[in-house]
Amino acid sequence: MKTPVVVFGAGKIGRMVAYLLQSCGDFDVLSVDSSERHVAEVEALAPGVKGMVAKFDDAAAIDKALSGRFAALSCAPFFCNELIATRAKHAHAHYLDLTEDVAVTKKVNQLAKSSKTAFVPQCGLAPGFITIAACHVMHGMQDIHEVKLRVGALPEHPSNAMKYNLTWSTNGLINEYCQPCEAVVDGQFTTVPPLEQLEHITINGVEFEAFNTSGGLGTLAETMHGKVRHMNYKTMRYPGHQSILKLLLQDLRFIDDREGLAKVFERAIPTTQQDIVAIYTSATGMVDGHLTERTFASIVRHREMGGHHWTAIQITTAAGICAVVDMLRQERLPTHGFVRNEQISFADFMANRFGALYA
Numbered sequence: 001m002k003t004p005v006v007v008f009g010a011g012k013i014g015r016m017v018a019y020l021l022q023s024c025g026d027f028d029v030l031s032v033d034s035s036e037r038h039v040a041e042v043e044a045l046a047p048g049v050k051g052m053v054a055k056f057d058d059a060a061a062i063d064k065a066l067s068g069r070f071a072a073l074s075c076a077p078f079f080c081n082e083l084i085a086t087r088a089k090h091a092h093a094h095y096l097d098l099t100e101d102v103a104v105t106k107k108v109n110q111l112a113k114s115s116k117t118a119f120v121p122q123c124g125l126a127p128g129f130i131t132i133a134a135c136h137v138m139h140g141m142q143d144i145h146e147v148k149l150r151v152g153a154l155p156e157h158p159s160n161a162m163k164y165n166l167t168w169s170t171n172g173l174i175n176e177y178c179q180p181c182e183a184v185v186d187g188q189f190t191t192v193p194p195l196e197q198l199e200h201i202t203i204n205g206v207e208f209e210a211f212n213t214s215g216g217l218g219t220l221a222e223t224m225h226g227k228v229r230h231m232n233y234k235t236m237r238y239p240g241h242q243s244i245l246k247l248l249l250q251d252l253r254f255i256d257d258r259e260g261l262a263k264v265f266e267r268a269i270p271t272t273q274q275d276i277v278a279i280y281t282s283a284t285g286m287v288d289g290h291l292t293e294r295t296f297a298s299i300v301r302h303r304e305m306g307g308h309h310w311t312a313i314q315i316t317t318a319a320g321i322c323a324v325v326d327m328l329r330q331e332r333l334p335t336h337g338f339v340r341n342e343q344i345s346f347a348d349f350m351a352n353r354f355g356a357l358y359a
Contacts, residue, residue, distance in 0.1 A: 002028040003329050006065045006093075008056060008084055009075030010038035012168065013098065013124075015045060016310060016318040017075055020354060022046040023306060026329070032065045045308065056080035059087055066091035071325050074098070077171060081121075082107050089115050094328055094335075096321050098124035100176055100215030109219075112338035120339040123324040124317040125277065126151035126233070127218030128341055129349070129358060134220065134281045136346035137294040141285035144228040149217065150201060150210050150280040152236025153313040155272045156301065163238035165272035167313045170262045176235065177245060178255055179214035182221045184231040189221055192232070195246055201236060203278055203297050210234035211242045219340045236278050276301050277312040279358075300358065315357055323355035 003026060007018045010033035019042075021027040029049045031042040039051035054061035056076050066072055066087055071094035074084045078099040085108045088095040094117045099105060105121045112119035122128055130149045138144060155165040166173075180191040194212050201208045216233030224231055248254045254261040282295040302311045324344065327333045332348060349355040 002026060003070045004028040004030070004068060005071045005073060005325060006030040006032060006069045007073045007075060008032050008062075008065070008080070009077075010035065010042045010051075011075065012311070012314055013317050014075035015042045016314045017073055017322055018042050018049050019046040019306070019308070020318055020322045021325070022049045024353065026326075030065060030069065032061075057083065059083060062087040063091065066093050069093050071096060071328065073321055073325060075321075077169065078104050078175070085111050085119065085121075089117070089119075092117055094118045094120070094325070096120045096123055096325055096328075098122070098128070098317060098321060100127060100172060102179065102182065102215055105219070109338050115338075116336050118328055118333065118335050118337065118339050120324055120328070120333070120341075122215075122218040123341060124320045125153075125279075125313070126216040127220075128320040129316065129355075130216060130233070130279060130281060131218050131220050131341035132344050132346050132349050133279065133296045134283065135342050137281055137296050138228075138283040138285070139346075141283060141287055141292070141294075144224075144283060144285035145230065145291075146282075146284045147224070147228055147231040148280070148282045149220075149231075149233040150208075150236050150278075151216060151233075152208055152210075152278040154236070154238060154276055154278065156274045156276050158238050160269070162241055162244050162269065164241055164269065165275070166265065166269050167272065167275045167311060168317070170265050171258075174258050174261055174265070176213040176215050177249060178258065181212040181214045181233065182217050183212075183233075184221050184224060184228055187226065187229050189225045195242055195249070197232070197234070198242055199234070200239070201280055203280055204299055206278070206299070207239060208236040208278060209239045209242055210236045220342055223340060223342050236280070273309060273311055274302055275312045277316045279316075298358065319354045319357040323349055323352040326352055326354055 072088040074097040078101040213235040
């Protein structure tokens with residue numbers, strides 16, 4: 001019998017989530033979006049998916065979509081998630097989302113208390129898979145000195161001054177550039193300013209710069225408080241990107257006009273279907289009495305799947321949330337309360353049919 005789920009959001013990520021789940025044969029998928037065109041596109045992309053047009057601020061419509069569903073997967077804008085999570089709890093459905101927003105996740109955590117179903121926010125790429133990979137490189141270490149988490153969603157062939165193309169939510173992108181960033185510094189849980197602490201990393205011969213952005217740590221900093229001396233998350237970009245962002249946000253004061261900056265980005269920065277996702281995480285600590293560093297690094301590229309072209313950011317983000325709901329279906333994760341990404345086994349995730357897309 002197929003497991004009924006509802007996917008809120010039929011944008012770039014939501015449509016791939018619906019496609020992956022419907023195509024595997026084990027899920028009955030309902031796709032919900034405020035755009036009739038987006039819903040129709042998902043129905044055409046993944047035959048068998050049911051479509052429903054509804055606004056994400058309409059509690060009655062959300063309740064209707066959740067009726068009889070095993071889980072709600074929110075690929076909607078982060079500011080819609082509190083209502084979706086609230087109605088999912090009322091409907092006794094599992095809840096999963098992709099948000100990088102810290103405040104929203106704290107609200108989801110509160111909703112998860114006394115819940116009879118699982119609440120698993122931030123289970124995409126970053127936060128999400130990067131947390132699972134970080135726990136993997138930390139496993140078995142004593143006296144952990146430093147943990148680094150780095151992710152970048154980038155054009156494969158950069159051509160403009162920013163060396164960047166739009167590959168995912170513009171609002172989500174600007175939000176992570178502007179919000180305080182959680183970190184562990186000298187053993188203390190704290191926040192650090194975005195766009196700071198610039199560093200350079202090379203993966204497979206490609207040079208990147210990395211700087212503080214918000215949300216990528218998920219709940220890991222809180223979990224590892226008192227167990228690690230230094231831990232932080234940074235976004236990777238091609239060299240030169242950070243200085244342009246600081247000009248826009250700080251010197252030109254777009255930090256006070258984020259809607260205006262979003263309009264500029266969407267008018268002037270092209271999208272691309274030819275992208276990469278760069279992933280890097282390392283941990284330094286004691287193993288068998290020796291100071292040791294372990295690293296996981298990978299570059300995932302856009303590719304064809306099932307006769308359709310998918311971007312790297314679609315593949316990695318959708319694979320994360322699909323793997324988690326699949327593991328919930330298989331009862332390989334806790335089935336009630338707040339579930340953290342650090343509770344998910346790296347080996348189990350990579351062995352999952354959706355998690356394997358990271359390989």
